[in-house]
Amino acid sequence: AQTVTQSQPEMSVQEAETVTLSCTYDTSESNYYLFWYKQPPSRQMILVIRQEAYKQQNATENRFSVNFQKAAKSFSLKISDSQLGDTAMYFCAFLYQGGSEKLVFGKGTKLTVNP
Amino acid sequence: EAQVTQNPRYLITVTGKKLTVTCSQNMNHEYMSWYRQDPGLGLRQIYYSMNVEVTDKGDVPEGYKVSRKEKRNFPLILESPSPNQTSLYFCATGGTGNEAFFGQGTRLTVV
16 A cells, blocks of 8 residues: 655745755555645645656656655655745645545645745 | 535534534546645645445545535544544545645544
């Protein structure tokens, strides 16, 4: 069974600085997807970034980028120029395509951006 | 606008009183699923459906039922709710390698 581990329950960063959230996962599969979801206080689940395992190039979406290390099974999220609106819970998630299409989530990292 | 709509958003109920949380999507997705979110545990899958009339258990199905009589709807049924089912529930569609679309969430409290 796949597992996703987020080792940082809480983190904080000053506005305009850079922060990196860690995520590791365990799987024996070779074809899968990885995601970072953001959950602000509104509780809405918002997709931040997506990475296909077969792609070596790290995904980037504006201020958000990932460091995908397939061999190490690591998928960290870097947030540059942090903004107050980035304050949220962040979930790392794994999707194995070929089974039940189930997203497996980590336990989350609560990020606070301080002014 | 692509939407996954859950109702109700908030619900307080008593132990043993049957309830249904509705989920409807307008994206014609075949795949739908239910998750529950608990502090320190992340989101865990309760049930999922690959298509109409096809449902299967996720990781935490005990105490829940679902049905998929039509493509757009996937209700979650708690026949006899208990306090340990107090949680935040999400319906989601897609999940086929593309973005999974989530509903707004339902905060359920069972007293």
